[in-house]
Amino acid sequence: MKKTLIFLAFIISFSSCKKEAPKPVIVKKEAPKPEIRFGYKIDDYKVIQDTIKSGESFGIILDRHHVMYPKINEIATVAKDTFDVRRVRAGKPYTILASKDSTEKAQVFIYKHDKINATILDFKDSTITAKHYKKPIKIVEKVANGIINANFTFSMDSLGLRPNLTYQVADIYAWTLDFLRLQKGDKFKIVYEEKFIDDTTFAGYGKVKSAVFNHNGKDLYAFRFLADSILNIHEYYDENAKMLRSQFLKAPIKFQYRISSRYNLRRRIAYYGNRVKPHRGTDFAAKIGTPIIATANGTVVESTRRGGNGKFVKIKHNNTYSTQYLHMRNQAVKKGQYVKQGDVIGYVGMTGNTGGPHVCYRFWKYGKQVDPLKEKLPAAKPMKKEIKPTFFKFIQPLKYQLDYDRVPVEEPAEVNEIIAKN
Template identity: 30%
Template sequence: MSSANRPRGATAIRAEQPALANFRLPRLKVRRGHVVAGALVVGCLVIALGLDTEESPKPDLQVASSEAAVTAEAAPLQHEKPATGLPEPALSVPVEAPWEEQVVRSGDNLSLIFKRAGYSDKEVHRIVTESADGKGLARIYPGQTIAFQGDAAGKLISVRHVKNELETIAYTLDEHGVSSKTLAREPEKRVSTATGVITSSLFLAGQEAGLSHTTIMDMANIFGGVIDFVGDPRKGDTMHLIFEELYLDGSKFDDGEIIAASYTNQGKTYTAYRYTDAQGDTGYYNEDGVSMRKAFLLAPVDFTRISSNFNPRRIHPIYKTARPHRGTDYAAPTGTPVYAAGDGRVIKAGYSRANGNYVFIQHGEQFVTRYLHLHKRRVKQGQKVDQSQVIGTVGSTGAATGPHLHYEFLMNGVHRNPRTIHKKLPKAKSLPQTEMAQFSASISSVTTELAQLQEDMDTRLAMTRPDDDRG
């Protein structure tokens, strides 16, 4: 406190000194008992003032000599834990042992990977034999990650098998054995829309609309029973999709399912909606509840151009003789996937000089499909196959002038034109009438959204059409 502001007749006490250093009682004649009582009063004042020479701020005591009264200027009281004068104990935060990651290389096995990480075949054997998921660790693929964690002594205590971005298997090793658990992540689903106009091909139109190759092929498979995307699409056809995209940590991770789609081919519109029926089976149905999945695909190959149609009188390009061409040739680059046209069983799979690598599939009692000149076969005789399953790849083996698929369709042993026989094939199944109300309710919102996409497309096309075409 400055001398200008110091109260008259008051004595300032240095904050650095103990509070009792300059404290003086008035010289009064008192009895011994009074002295004791006075000492007790002073003691109480000391306790009340909470004097602390180390941590608490020092109050300025003022002694009024005329009245022998003591006052103090103290800081406001706070509800805090009383100071003990002892240092606060440090928090003990356990530090996790570091992880060492090994990326699976081509030709790797568990023994090699564990050795690179500094561990022996003993640990490999423990995990594979003692853990419930151990056999799964033995099935590793290039690009996957295996991480190792050891203790301070270098002993292996944990292993992580990162199978993909969504699934990790964690193994823990201790004196009791090896335990494992699956760590799964769920991607975020975001709904997107896309529209496109066919100018040259479905694939290019899909790319221009921002669709991935996977989504384009999924759409082709959905409509594969009613549209031959090799021969049917025409310039000016339109497509509209409502589909899911999967995100992880804010970035696109993968393509999701198509929720609804429509394709207008030469003025006729086909519509498909994804729906799970009462039995738990998921498929695509048109607005009337009729399944889009037909008994056979119209084109059993990734859509491209057709080099030769069904022609019973054509001249063979190699043998130069009039040999019936009882099928359809689909020209495509070597390695293009070839699909099973329908569910069935492989009755023949082999090689001949004329057919090259071939696969024959029996579908029920009436139908057989044949696939010739394959580069590679992916199925064996006697194997059961599903519609759209890859059974081989396009090639030019046997009597072929270039890479293509020769596809034949037989009904009761007679060759039929694969592009027209579908009109005589069994009808697709429909949802039961008891389920139609639920189906209609489930597709209500996407039906409206799909119609809006079609309307917006029609408006844009009308605005860009030349004046003399608007008539």
């Protein structure tokens, strides 16, 4: 009995010295986050992505995805103030969110205008909704430095910059810089914005914040600034607060043209027996199809075809000035239409009496044709004196960045506040 008790005591003592086995750790896996696109939980739908084909309509697309025509007509009626379904264009991508059951019936139609903007038509319930959608974008500031070797377009291309930015810069300097007269060795610097979707997908250019061209040893600055908060229109000014834009552009073509014939009242033409035949316009030669732009705001008073003028557009700007653009391949505006400076009004052609592709630009002052290249044309409205101190504070860091390739180490809080508004 005594031996038995001693043995039991030993077993109990030995057992108490053994470590207890650790309890198994259960790792809970987190459920994957649902994918949200265009505000919808994508897993809840069958996602169909396609591109509108030539000849397809909104009705044909929805009918193919099991939506009946009475419902299609109802959707079109409800959406008409937001989106005209008759204007869906071939080549545009779209997404359909369909039910995941056996019917696979369309419930949401998403029409993509571009990489950022879309229109969403939701008809999954009895209530139909139509709304605009804009993808969140990230804006990154970039700086481009270039040297003119051949021309401005070539220099921008060599930097890997797209034509949209080239045109934007050309618009800014259209009144102060003749791009045809840029010389080899001229330099430029542009501070601009690039837009990105999901941090990586390029979605176009934003605003050009500032720029400088060094031409003939002179710096030509441009700073974007909101001087009139009532009109809420940003303009570009030089370092002295002088607006770059004039009331009239220098030419009806942005660049890549040459003046082939000037205003000349004593011009003699061999074709007409070498007799004097006045030329009351300025000919800008360019490739067929080159866009022709309005040189100032105004109302189209003629858009027609007549005799030797061929197809042309005439614009009345005010009671003093009118302009006319001859020999177009075709017009892009109609009579009575209001156009803004820089709007495309037609395309270079050879209609009427012409020996080559060009636009004959004619300029009227008080009803009389004059030479626009010799006229002292009115300037745009100057900046108000009380605004100038704010402007000069605003451009301090921007000009420093252009001059020294870096932003100032410290910027006053007041300056940061002004920059935020612009």
